[in-house]
Amino acid sequence: MEHWFSSYIDLLSRQRLWCVAAEIIRECPLESVRKRSQESTMYYTTCGHCNKSMESGGWQCHRCDKLTSWCSVCHRTVRGLFVWCQGCGHGGHLLHMKDWYSAHSSCPAGCGHNCMASKRLSS
Numbered sequence: 001m002e003h004w005f006s007s008y009i010d011l012l013s014r015q016r017l018w019c020v021a022a023e024i025i026r027e028c029p030l031e032s033v034r035k036r037s038q039e040s041t042m043y044y045t046t047c048g049h050c051n052k053s054m055e056s057g058g059w060q061c062h063r064c065d066k067l068t069s070w071c072s073v074c075h076r077t078v079r080g081l082f083v084w085c086q087g088c089g090h091g092g093h094l095l096h097m098k099d100w101y102s103a104h105s106s107c108p109a110g111c112g113h114n115c116m117a118s119k120r121l122s123s
Helices: 002-014 018-027 094-103 117-121
Strands: 082-084 091-093
Touching (some): 002 018, 082 094
Antiparallel strands (some): 082 091
């Protein structure tokens, strides 16, 4: 049963259904699976311009040579605390994003995504 849950969670993660995978982990009747959420938490970032995975981190994408952590509101590089929507990957300075989501529900980058972060950041 543990192998089945682990395989299903891996499949959900490959399909970028991280919230569903987290819910399955949290509600699983097996303690060994529920412990996964506390043992190693990992997140992956991608370039907001070309969508390439950012394995090594840094401020600049190795594929398109653009700055990766730019604020979707003020369009400047974020060199401190960076918040982003896990759905579309766009983000920016914490205060700028809070201000944006206090009046809007869609992404400030203009991608059309209805970011769920608006509920968390504006409260």
